[in-house]
Amino acid sequence: MENGIAVQIEDVSFRYDKENVLENVSLMVPKGAFLGLVGPNGSGKSTLLKCVLGLLKPNSGRIFLFGEPIESFREWHRIGFVSQKANSFNRSFPATVEEVAASGLAAKRGLFRQLTKEDRRAVEAALAAVGLSGLAKRNIAELSGGQQQRVFIARALASKPDLLILDEPTVGVDARHVHEFYELLGDLNRRGLTLILVTHDIGTITDQVTDIACLNKRLYFHGNAEEFAQLDDEAISQFYGHPLRVLSHEH
Amino acid sequence: MWEAIWHYEFLRNAFVAGILTGFAAPLLGVFIVVRRLSLIADALSHVTLAGIAAGLLLGSLAPAAASWNPLYIGMGFSVVGSLLVEKLRAVYRHYEELAIPIILSSGIGLSVIFISIANGFTTDLFSYLFGSVSAVSRADVWTAVVVAAAAAIVILAFYKELFLLSFDEEYARVSGIRTTLIHFLFIVLVALVIAASMRIVGVLLISSLMTLPVAASIRIAKSFKQAMGLSILFGELAVIAGLWAAYELDWAPGGTIVIVAVVILLFALGWKRGRQR
Numbered sequence: 001m002e003n004g005i006a007v008q009i010e011d012v013s014f015r016y017d018k019e020n021v022l023e024n025v026s027l028m029v030p031k032g033a034f035l036g037l038v039g040p041n042g043s044g045k046s047t048l049l050k051c052v053l054g055l056l057k058p059n060s061g062r063i064f065l066f067g068e069p070i071e072s073f074r075e076w077h078r079i080g081f082v083s084q085k086a087n088s089f090n091r092s093f094p095a096t097v098e099e100v101a102a103s104g105l106a107a108k109r110g111l112f113r114q115l116t117k118e119d120r121r122a123v124e125a126a127l128a129a130v131g132l133s134g135l136a137k138r139n140i141a142e143l144s145g146g147q148q149q150r151v152f153i154a155r156a157l158a159s160k161p162d163l164l165i166l167d168e169p170t171v172g173v174d175a176r177h178v179h180e181f182y183e184l185l186g187d188l189n190r191r192g193l194t195l196i197l198v199t200h201d202i203g204t205i206t207d208q209v210t211d212i213a214c215l216n217k218r219l220y221f222h223g224n225a226e227e228f229a230q231l232d233d234e235a236i237s238q239f240y241g242h243p244l245r246v247l248s249h250e251h
Numbered sequence: 252m253w254e255a256i257w258h259y260e261f262l263r264n265a266f267v268a269g270i271l272t273g274f275a276a277p278l279l280g281v282f283i284v285v286r287r288l289s290l291i292a293d294a295l296s297h298v299t300l301a302g303i304a305a306g307l308l309l310g311s312l313a314p315a316a317a318s319w320n321p322l323y324i325g326m327g328f329s330v331v332g333s334l335l336v337e338k339l340r341a342v343y344r345h346y347e348e349l350a351i352p353i354i355l356s357s358g359i360g361l362s363v364i365f366i367s368i369a370n371g372f373t374t375d376l377f378s379y380l381f382g383s384v385s386a387v388s389r390a391d392v393w394t395a396v397v398v399a400a401a402a403a404i405v406i407l408a409f410y411k412e413l414f415l416l417s418f419d420e421e422y423a424r425v426s427g428i429r430t431t432l433i434h435f436l437f438i439v440l441v442a443l444v445i446a447a448s449m450r451i452v453g454v455l456l457i458s459s460l461m462t463l464p465v466a467a468s469i470r471i472a473k474s475f476k477q478a479m480g481l482s483i484l485f486g487e488l489a490v491i492a493g494l495w496a497a498y499e500l501d502w503a504p505g506g507t508i509v510i511v512a513v514v515i516l517l518f519a520l521g522w523k524r525g526r527q528r
Contacts, residue, residue, distance in 0.1 A: 053425050076427030083421055093285055093418055094469045094478040103418060106411040107426035139473050155422075 003067045006031045006163045006194045007052060012061030014047055021047045022058070023218040029196060029211075031162070034189040036209035036225075037198045043216040045198045046084070049167050052196075053081060066162070077108040080156025082149070084168035089148075091141045097151050098136040101126055104158035126157040130184060146177030150184070163194045170199075182208045202236070255498070264392045265384040265451065265504070266494060271392075271399040272448040272460060273490035277468075277482035278402055279441050280461035284469065285417045291438075292445055292458035294336060294351045295329050297358030299446045300454040302328025303379050304365035311369050320390055321375075322446060329442035332358065337438055382453035382505030384497070391450045398447040405440055409433055414475060451490070452505040460486060463512035467519035485515050 007029040014022040021044045029035050039045050050056040052063060054070055063070040066078065102115060102123045115123075127133050130150040135143065140151055149169055156164055166185070170178045186208040189195050199205055206212070212228040214221040214236070221231065256262045283289060305328070306321025332354050339350035366376065378386040406413065412433050415423040423430050441461075448457050468481035493508030500507075 055421075055424060074427070076425065079425070081422060081425045083419075085421065089419060090285065090287075092469065094472045094475055095414075095418060096474040099414070099475050100418065103411065103415045103422075104426075106415045106423070107428055137473070 008064040039215040077159040080161035104155035126154040264387040271395040273487040276460040277464040277486035294355040298332030301361035326446040333442035
């Protein structure tokens with residue numbers, strides 16, 4: 001039954017062959033939250049996301065999406081996803097920005113159904129939300145890395161999702177567009193969208209997210225951004241596995 | 252040639268089958284090329300040849316089987332081959348292209364064995380290798396009609412799923428699209444189109460009709476739909492101009508169609524270069 005929780009992860013463990021990647025992870029993401037899921041490379045962040053997206057099945061534990069066990073969850077159009085691999089698409093693919101954004105509606109529409117007027121409006125609104133209205137007819141390969149990443153967010157937004165999941169979305173995006181990009185995510189969250197952002201870079205997200213979860217095979221910390229700011233460097237270094245100092249980015 | 256088409260049924264058959272092939276092959280070819288599976292058509296055409304050789308052999312061994320159209324046995328082989336390609340791609344996940352030479356060489360191996368048992372080449376088999384206008388029967392035309400209609404219906408029904416699967420397979424899976432089922436349907440369709448196109452362009456040239464028009468179109472097209480439209484246009488142009496030239500000059504139709512497609516590709520490359528200056 002649907003409640004105020006977008007994602008609930010209960011005691012999830014996952015192994016690749018004999019190596020434990022996730023150990024008894026429990027995490028709850030309320031609707032309207034902007035969760036930053038951080039951890040060093042190889043900490044299991046992407047694996048946890050894949051479990052939440054139904055791409056991998058945990059060895060133990062349970063996952064609920066909008067109150068529904070993941071095994072019986074069918075409303076995948078309610079979840080938008082931007083992969084870290086999105087930006088490594090085939091650059092010779094002959095597709096316009098509009099075609100790529102509209103492909104986000106594939107799961108929502110039935111067989112034989114072409115774009116309806118309402119669908120076109122949803123695509124236009126999604127492109128407008130990411131500031132790409134004027135580029136709809138352009139070939140996606142002609143855009144900058146930052147703009148391409150926005151197209152993938154528009155694709156995820158086209159189906160009007162309730163939850164947007166982003167896995168290291170700034171990989172391949174040049175530094176001057178990264179700040180703009182996080183501001184856009186913060187703006188979407190303030191408009192009511194629930195977000196989960198996976199990153200290995202804590203410093204860049206602390207001023208946008210509402211909650212932070214620190215993962216390194218198991219969950220080391222989960223709290224709001226203020227609580228995270230009060231953690232001392234030693235506590236953070238402990239879960240990163242080596243000495244670390246968090247610097248907030250000055251923009 | 253146009254007058255002769257009205258007079259001779261075999262020319263009419265070849266023309267209609269050619270038009271249908273010029274539509275269906277590039278229509279599927281667009282998805283094959285953007286998914287970087289261009290060589291799959293070559294592998295399946297050689298498996299189809301094995302099926303056709305098996306059909307001809309059966310016909311020579313058992314008089315009751317002589318009336319069967321070997322194309323249907325070729326189709327059966329092609330579909331089985333397409334499923335084996337998929338299985339091998341899953342087994343060799345990090346060397347997916349390995350599936351193609353494995354299936355291709357198996358197809359040639361079987362073909363050679365069947366041909367040797369039947370005591371060498373026959374004129375019939377030669378027409379399957381390089382295509383033949385005079386060999387296209389009315390049954391072949393009906394097969395091409397059914398297969399082209401099936402291709403159009405499947406692409407229309409699964410266009411958005413196939414687009415997403417081709418552009419970003421991971422996102423397609425996250426969206427809840429049944430990627431395995433759709434890919435299976437698509438690959439079986441490719442196998443059927445290859446087998447049905449065999450009479451016109453032949454085993455050795457069919458993959459070119461799936462890839463050359465697409466190679467030309469993606470140099471020019473801005474959008475995916477435009478790429479599909481241009482691919483079909485170039486495919487039809489190659490078939491019609493190729494059949495006409497083959498008739499007038501008494502050349503082999505399969506080879507002529509392919510060379511026209513190459514000329515169209517050269518024009519597309521030149522056009523793109525001209526625009527870039």
